[in-house]
Amino acid sequence: MADLSVNxxxxxxPNPFWVAxxxxxxxxxxxxxxxxxxxxxxxxxxxxTPIVNVSSRYSALDIGxxxxxxxxxxxxxxxxxxxxxxxxxxxxxxxxxxxAVIASLMCESREQWHDFVRRSMDAGADGIExxxxxxxxMCERGMxxxxxxxxxxxxxxxxWVMEVAKIPVIVKLTPNITDITAAARAAKRAGANAISxxxxxxxxxxxxxxxxxxxxxxxxxxxxxxxxxxxxxPIALNMVQSCAxxxxxxxxxxxxxxxxxxxxxxxxxxxGAGTVQVCTAIMHHGFRIVDDMIEGLxxxxxEKKMRRIDDLCGRAVANVTTWENLDLNFRQVxxxxxxxxxxxxxxxxxxxxxxxxCIDLLHPDSLGLDLGPGxxxxxxxxxxxxDDCVGCNLCTLVCPVDQCIKMVEVPxxxxxxxxxxxxxxxxxxxxxxxxxxx
Amino acid sequence: MTLKPxxxxxxxxxxxxxxxxxxxxxxxxxxxxxxxxxxxxxxxxACPTGIDVPAFIRKIASGNEIGAAKTILEANxxxxxxxxxxxxxxxCEGACVLHDRDEKPIEIGRLQRHATxxxxxxxxxxxxxxxxxxxxxxxxxGSGPAGLGCAAELAQLGYAVTIFEKSKLPGGxxxxxxxxxxxxPQLSLDEAELVKDLGVEIRCGVEIGxxxxxxxxxxxxxxxxLGLGLGNGNQLGLPGENLPEVLDALDFIEQIHTDPLxxxxxxxHVVVIGGGNTxxxxxxxxxxxxxxxVTMVYRRGESQMSAYEFEYEKAKHDSVHFQFDSMPIGVVxxxxxxxGIRLARTRMTADGKLEMIPGSEFTQECDMILKxxxxxxxxxxxxxxxxxxxxxxxxxxxxxxxTGATNIAHIFVGGDCANGGRxxxxxxxxxxxxxxxxxxFLAGEYATLPTQPSRVxxxxxxxxxxxxxxxRAHELEEQWRANRATKNGGTSRG
Numbered sequence: 001m002a003d004l005s006v007n008x009x010x011x012x013x014p015n016p017f018w019v020a021x022x023x024x025x026x027x028x029x030x031x032x033x034x035x036x037x038x039x040x041x042x043x044x045x046x047x048x049t050p051i052v053n054v055s056s057r058y059s060a061l062d063i064g065x066x067x068x069x070x071x072x073x074x075x076x077x078x079x080x081x082x083x084x085x086x087x088x089x090x091x092x093x094x095x096x097x098x099x100a101v102i103a104s105l106m107c108e109s110r111e112q113w114h115d116f117v118r119r120s121m122d123a124g125a126d127g128i129e130x131x132x133x134x135x136x137x138m139c140e141r142g143m144x145x146x147x148x149x150x151x152x153x154x155x156x157x158x159x160w161v162m163e164v165a166k167i168p169v170i171v172k173l174t175p176n177i178t179d180i181t182a183a184a185r186a187a188k189r190a191g192a193n194a195i196s197x198x199x200x201x202x203x204x205x206x207x208x209x210x211x212x213x214x215x216x217x218x219x220x221x222x223x224x225x226x227x228x229x230x231x232x233x234p235i236a237l238n239m240v241q242s243c244a245x246x247x248x249x250x251x252x253x254x255x256x257x258x259x260x261x262x263x264x265x266x267x268x269x270x271x272g273a274g275t276v277q278v279c280t281a282i283m284h285h286g287f288r289i290v291d292d293m294i295e296g297l298x299x300x301x302x303e304k305k306m307r308r309i310d311d312l313c314g315r316a317v318a319n320v321t322t323w324e325n326l327d328l329n330f331r332q333v334x335x336x337x338x339x340x341x342x343x344x345x346x347x348x349x350x351x352x353x354x355x356x357x358c359i360d361l362l363h364p365d366s367l368g369l370d371l372g373p374g375x376x377x378x379x380x381x382x383x384x385x386x387d388d389c390v391g392c393n394l395c396t397l398v399c400p401v402d403q404c405i406k407m408v409e410v411p412x413x414x415x416x417x418x419x420x421x422x423x424x425x426x427x428x429x430x431x432x433x434x435x436x437x438x
Numbered sequence: 439m440t441l442k443p444x445x446x447x448x449x450x451x452x453x454x455x456x457x458x459x460x461x462x463x464x465x466x467x468x469x470x471x472x473x474x475x476x477x478x479x480x481x482x483x484a485c486p487t488g489i490d491v492p493a494f495i496r497k498i499a500s501g502n503e504i505g506a507a508k509t510i511l512e513a514n515x516x517x518x519x520x521x522x523x524x525x526x527x528x529x530c531e532g533a534c535v536l537h538d539r540d541e542k543p544i545e546i547g548r549l550q551r552h553a554t555x556x557x558x559x560x561x562x563x564x565x566x567x568x569x570x571x572x573x574x575x576x577x578x579x580g581s582g583p584a585g586l587g588c589a590a591e592l593a594q595l596g597y598a599v600t601i602f603e604k605s606k607l608p609g610g611x612x613x614x615x616x617x618x619x620x621x622x623p624q625l626s627l628d629e630a631e632l633v634k635d636l637g638v639e640i641r642c643g644v645e646i647g648x649x650x651x652x653x654x655x656x657x658x659x660x661x662x663x664l665g666l667g668l669g670n671g672n673q674l675g676l677p678g679e680n681l682p683e684v685l686d687a688l689d690f691i692e693q694i695h696t697d698p699l700x701x702x703x704x705x706x707h708v709v710v711i712g713g714g715n716t717x718x719x720x721x722x723x724x725x726x727x728x729x730x731x732v733t734m735v736y737r738r739g740e741s742q743m744s745a746y747e748f749e750y751e752k753a754k755h756d757s758v759h760f761q762f763d764s765m766p767i768g769v770v771x772x773x774x775x776x777x778g779i780r781l782a783r784t785r786m787t788a789d790g791k792l793e794m795i796p797g798s799e800f801t802q803e804c805d806m807i808l809k810x811x812x813x814x815x816x817x818x819x820x821x822x823x824x825x826x827x828x829x830x831x832x833x834x835x836x837x838x839x840x841t842g843a844t845n846i847a848h849i850f851v852g853g854d855c856a857n858g859g860r861x862x863x864x865x866x867x868x869x870x871x872x873x874x875x876x877x878x879f880l881a882g883e884y885a886t887l888p889t890q891p892s893r894v895x896x897x898x899x900x901x902x903x904x905x906x907x908x909x910r911a912h913e914l915e916e917q918w919r920a921n922r923a924t925k926n927g928g929t930s931r932g
Contacts, residue, residue, distance in 0.1 A: 064499070065471040342538040349477035361478070375533045376480045376909050400474050401539060 002301035003308045004294065006040070008274045009194040009252040010168040011127045013100035015040035016297075016309050017265065017290050020256055020277035021104040021129060021172075024287070026078065028088035032095070037287035038294055041100030043196075043277060046077035046131045047085045047116065048106040048143070059205040059215035061231060071229035071280045072205045074216060076137045077106050082116065086123040093124035102170065106131040106143050110160045117164050127167050130158060130192075132183075133174040133199025135226045145199070148174035151186035158190030170254060173197040173239075180239040184249045195243060196254035196277060198236045200226025229280040233258030237271060244272030244317045260289070262296030269309060270316035324419040328434075332391040332407045334358075334384045338367070340404045341381065343374015347395035347405060348382040358388040359395065386410070440775065441683055441703035441806060444728030450699035453726035454618045457752075458522055458548065466552040470499035473544045476535055480909075481546060484533035486867035487514035487587070488905030491530055491546055498549055506553035508564040513905075514870075515565075515590035516583055516629050518558060519612050520863045521550035522621045527748050528910055529863070558628065565594070567637040572596040574880050577659035578638075579646050582610020583862045584665030584853025586633050587869025588842075588876075592663075593636035595877050595885055600659070601638060604645035610667055611854075612862060614692045617719040619726065623695045652823035661848045661876045664824075664835065665869055666855040669814035674711065678769025683776035687712070687720035687810035694723060705806025707731045709779050711766055712810035713743035718753045720808045725756045732758045733802065737765040737784050737792060761802065765794060770801060778803045816855045824849065834858050840906065842872025843879070850875050867905055 004015040018041035019025045019034045026045040034042055053076055061070035078085055085103075092101055103120035105128055107113040120128050131138075132148030139146040147154050154171070161169055171187035173180060175198040184195050203225050204214050214222035236257020243249045255273030259265050260281040268276050281289055306312050336347065351359040361380035364372030372381040384395070396405040417425070425431045445453070461469065473495040481491040490509055497506035510517035526532070526547040534543030557564055574597050578585045581603035589599045607613050609626035616626075634640055646655060655662055671686035673679065683705060693702055708724040710717050713736035724732045734753065736743060739762050743750060753760075763784050770778035783798035815833030828845040830836040835844060835851045842850040852868030854860065874885040 065468045342535040343476075343480060344474050344535045345477035345479075346474065373538075374480055374535055375537060376483045379480065379483065380478070 002298050002306060004040075004298060004301075006275055006309050008100075008168075008254065009127070009170070011041070011100050011102065012098070013040035013126075013275070014098060015294055016269070016273075016275040017293050018042060018100065018102075018254070018275050018277045019282060019287075020279035021046055021102075021131065022279040022283075023075065024279060024282045026080070028092050031088075031092045031101070034282075034287045034290075035092075035096050035099050038290040039099075039287065041102065041126075041275065043102040043104050043129050044078075044085065044089060044125075046104040046106045046134075047082050047120075048077050048138075049108065049112075050081050051076040051079055051137075053079050054216075054218045056216035056218045059225070060229070061205050068229055068280070068284050070203075070205065070227055070231035071283070072203045072216075072225040072227050073200070074136050074223050074225045077104075077131070077134070082119065086119050089120070089123040089125055093126075100126045102127040102129050104129040104131050104172070106134070106138060108141075108143065113157065113160045114164050117161055121165075121167055125167065127170060127193075128161065128165060129170040129172050129196060130161060131172055131199075132157075133172045135174060135176050135200055135202045136224055145174040145176050148172075148183055148199070149177050151182045154183060155186040155190045158187055158192050162191040168193040170194040170196050172199055172256075173243075174199045175235060175239055175257075176202050181242055181246045181249060184243045184246065184251075188249055188251055192251070194252035194254060194274075195249070196256055197243065198232070198239050198257045200228045201232055201235065203227030228257065230258045230260055233264060233267075237267060240268055240273055241271045241317060241320050244314060245320065260284075262293045262300065265293060266297060266300055266312065267316075269312045270314070272314040272317050274309065274313055327416040327418060328422055329412050329414040329417045331410045331412050333386040333389040333410055334391070334393075334395045334405050335386075335408045336382055336384060336395075336405050337403070338369055338373050338381060340401050341373035342401055342404075343372070343376065343379060343381065344400060345382055346398045346400065350394050350398045355392055355394045356388065356390050358385045358390070359383065360385060441705055443700050443702055444704055444706070445700060447698065447700035450702075450727055453728075454694075454699055454723075456522070456622075457619045458551070460555055461545075461548050461552045466498055466549060467501075469545055469549060470495045472536075473499070474535065480533035480535060481530040481544075483904050483909050484529045485514075485904040486529070486861070486864045486908040487520075487870060488867070488903040489513040489517070489530075489550075494553060495544065495546070495549055498553055503553050503556035504562055504564060507557040507562075510550055510553055511565055511632070514863070514866055515586055515633060516612065516862065516866050517550060518554035519616075519621050519625055519629060520866070521547050521554055522625075523612075523616050524863050525746050525748075525861060528746065529861075529904075529908070533909065558625075563635060565590075565632065565636060567635070568594055568596045570596055571598060571637070572881065574598065574661075575600070575659045576661045576663065576876060576880075577602065577655050578663045578665060579655070580610060580665035580667060580853070580855075581605075581608035581630060581640055581642070582665055582667050582853060583612055583865035584667075584855075584869040584872075585610070585663065586630065587866035588663045588665060588850075588852060588873045589638045589869075590633050590636055591870045591873035591885075592876060593633070593638050595873065595881075597876075597880075599638045601633075601640040602644045602646055602650065602655075603640060603642045604648075606642055608640050608642055610665075614695050615688055616862075617691070617723055618694050618699075619723070647819065647823045655823075656848065660880055661850065663842070663869070663872050663876065664820070664849065664851045664855060665853045665865070666816045666819060668854045668859055669816050669819070671809055672812045672814060674766055674809055674811065676766055676768055678771045678776070681769055681771060681774065681776050683805060684769060684807045684809065687716050687808040688813070690720055690808055691716075691723065694727075699727070702727055704729055705776075705804065707804045708733070708806045708808060709802060709804040710734045710808045710810060712736065712812075713738065713745060714810060714812075715745045715749050717808075717810035718745045718749040718758075720810050721753050721758045722756045724806075724808070725758060729806075732756075733761055733804070734758055735761045735764050735766060735779070735781060735802075737763070739763055765792075766807075767794070767799060769807065776805055776807055779807055813854075813859065815858070820855070832858060838875070839868075840871060841875030841878065842868060843875050847879065850879075864908070867908065871905065 021043040057075040059072045060068040063069045103125040134144035138144035171192045254275045255268030256277040265276045399405045475492045494506040494509040530546045531543040578601045608630035612626035704727040708729045710721045764781045768780035783795045828836040842852045850872040852872040853865035877885045
């Protein structure tokens with residue numbers, strides 16, 4: 001049994017699974033429920049000057065009958081008074097002294113930041129998260145992503161916080177920025193203890209084709225919202241890895257963005273996340289999902305003979321490089337297993353119309369296949385023309401049968417050669433340019 | 439004892455409600471999204487009318503039910519009834535690739551019903567008569583599935599089509615002969631209206647050979663399609679067969695379609711002779727009309743029944759009893775009424791013939807006997823109308839299966855009178871093929887089938903379509919298993 005407990009920039013929690021700042025972390029009641037279910041920490045719904053919310057707040061992207069693949073919201077920060085929020089944080093800490101409670105803050109002035117940081121500490125919060133991320137509503141008032149999108153502004157505000165903070169400070173980054181590492185470096189320069197990312201992405205989920213309004217609709221009008229949920233995971237992973245790999249950042253990362261299960265969490269950890277934060281999956285299925293996250297991560301760590309989260313943390317960071325460092329002499333081709341092929345021909349049409357035209361539909365007799373795959377005798381079956389296959393993976397991605405199409409390495413007999421090597425060799429006359437594809 | 443109706447109107451109509459439930463909107467979306475959208479899909483190969491199944495299912499998934507219905511009806515004008523009565527388990531659904539992923543096949547039949555119900559419930563017309571007609575006239579004899587299939591296709595190709603139907607109502611078997619709990623006659627009549635909407639004239643109550651001669655038909659029309667179906671039920675040739683409680687199963691089923699359900703006379707103990715799908719329909723409907731005990735008597739064993747496995751299961755589910763390896767030898771006549779049936783056990787001789795076991799005779803009490811032992815071929819009728827038409831040895835009209843062409847250049851044929859008796863969907867497909875044959879004959883050009891979106895792009899065309907050579911999933915399965923067994927030394931693929 002691995003040890004899941006973490007010390008994240010000085011914040012201790014029994015496991016790395018934290019409830020992210022958002023609707024599930026709005027109240028003491030929810031926090032009790034979350035900790036009872038097994039969550040190791042919780043980032044309180046952002047506390048600031050109380051706001052007024054609109055009534056219609058969420059919308060979602062459904063794909064192929066699957067609900068909430070992507071999720072969008074225009075809800076603002078806490079609509080409860082700071083007094084109530086800080087009092088409840090104190091109550092929660094009394095009952096759950098070993099769980100992490102982080103106060104998320106969003107303020108309007110240096111004085112207010114100082115005041116709220118002190119009140120967070122007085123309430124017994126284990127850390128503070130600075131919300132520089134919300135892409136809707138608050139940014140129009142000069143807060144949220146309006147701060148996060150300008151590294152210098154973020155740096156200055158963070159330094160105000162650091163003037164009084166005696167507990168760890170996490171800066172939450174907005175993804176609505178060209179270079180995420182610029183924002184991360186600003187946090188570092190200001191002396192923050194950690195970063196968390198990503199906040200939500202600017203979004204509009206849909207257009208209602210009858211009313212021509214978007215959702216969520218507030219009396220026929222909508223607004224730009226913040227996008228999250230499973231669909232944003234690749235965007236979040238990209239940014240987490242970028243920060244983890246940046247030598248000028250080098251600070252603890254709390255990973256956020258589309259995490260629904262232990263696998264997602266483990267991937268963020270492999271990219272350097274010391275803790276992960278979850279919101280949309282809880283909004284979809286409740287706090288109970290953490291049970292599988294804890295059990296699954298534990299089993300995975302045991303299987304990999306890793307004893308602590310730290311053993312996993314950052315393991316995959318170095319395996320992402322710039323394109324120019326990839327080996328141009330590596331070659332793979334697709335190979336279809338006709339014993340497990342069900343004859344849907346999706347690989348064929350994907351390659352034919354969407355890629356490089358390297359799959360033929362051939363009569364099974366010509367392949368010595370007897371009846372061939374699928375349920376129609378002697379119906380044509382897909383076969384990769386390996387000489388022409390560029391190894392793009394598309395067929396394996398569309399194939400509905402696990403492991404039916406495998407990408408197989410074809411040894412080229414040539415030593416690895418990156419784009420930079422190639423440029424150098426061509427320049428020195430050591431090799432001729434590779435002819436363009438016909 | 440004279441037969442009487444057993445159930446009240448409410449009871450009978452509850453028992454005869456559709457056994458196939460329509461899909462709710464969400465259910466249809468979820469099911470449609472399960473479809474892999476195969477390219478050159480096996481289900482198309484398995485559909486005798488060549489419906490582009492993945493294309494219409496994708497349209498349901500996107501909420502384009504009208505487009506889905508159009509895709510279905512362009513390929514199969516009887517798409518709504520076929521959705522209910524096709525043996526999908528051995529056709530499209532039997533061919534679904536999901537079987538090989540050890541999953542439930544897509545419920546193609548119910549999805550097809552969902553799309554066609556959608557437009558029928560809303561009165562939406564998706565097919566239109568062609569903008570241009572070619573002035574050529576074609577006569578279609580018989581308004582059953584083959585005739586309607588042929589007429590709809592011809593009308594869309596620009597022909598002026600007249601259908602001659604001897605019954606009062608159009609639709610043939612679909613109106614009079616399908617189990618009531620599968621298909622209500624009104625739907626069949628609606629489909630005939632659909633064909634009329636394409637500009638086809640349907641003249642009911644007109645019998646060729648009685649009201650119009652074959653010669654007149656050939657004089658007034660440039661081509662003739664014969665979709666005559668099959669004739670009366672075969673006789674058993676038994677003493678007592680003419681008693682009032684001995685009925686042809688098809689006549690019994692027809693009564694169910696023409697009379698109010700609570701006025702159908704049915705026995706308390708019904709014996710159905712035969713082991714085919716019609717026998718099952720007669721047995722299950724007897725049960726549903728209140729018969730206390732229904733027994734199917736079949737002269738061979740369970741494994742030789744020609745009824746589909748799932749029809750046999752349905753009969754068992756309806757508590758039908760089975761008396762296998764038994765043949766009728768007489769009817770017990772008590773004061774001019776059926777009081778039982780005399781049966782004898784049968785066995786197979788060494789040379790594979792069926793024989794009665796001497797001394798095995800016994801009596802089964804019953805008050806009604808339904809005969810479902812096949813139908814007569816239409817040879818007499820064909821000879822009377824078209825004396826020169828070539829007839830095959832097995833009594834069907836000889837024809838080229840791909841075009842429906844007969845030995846007489848301008849006469850085409852399809853459906854049961856040509857194939858000896860198959861599914862409704864086969865008849866529609868043959869009518870459609872004959873329409874293309876007629877078009878080739880009269881216009882000298884090949885009809886191009888509507889482009890099938892889910893198959894566009896195959897090098898040299900899609901590899902096949904059920905319209906030309908429908909595959910049968912259950913036959914394939916056996917062939918496939920046998921080959922696998924030989925190839926893998928007896929182990930089947932996991």
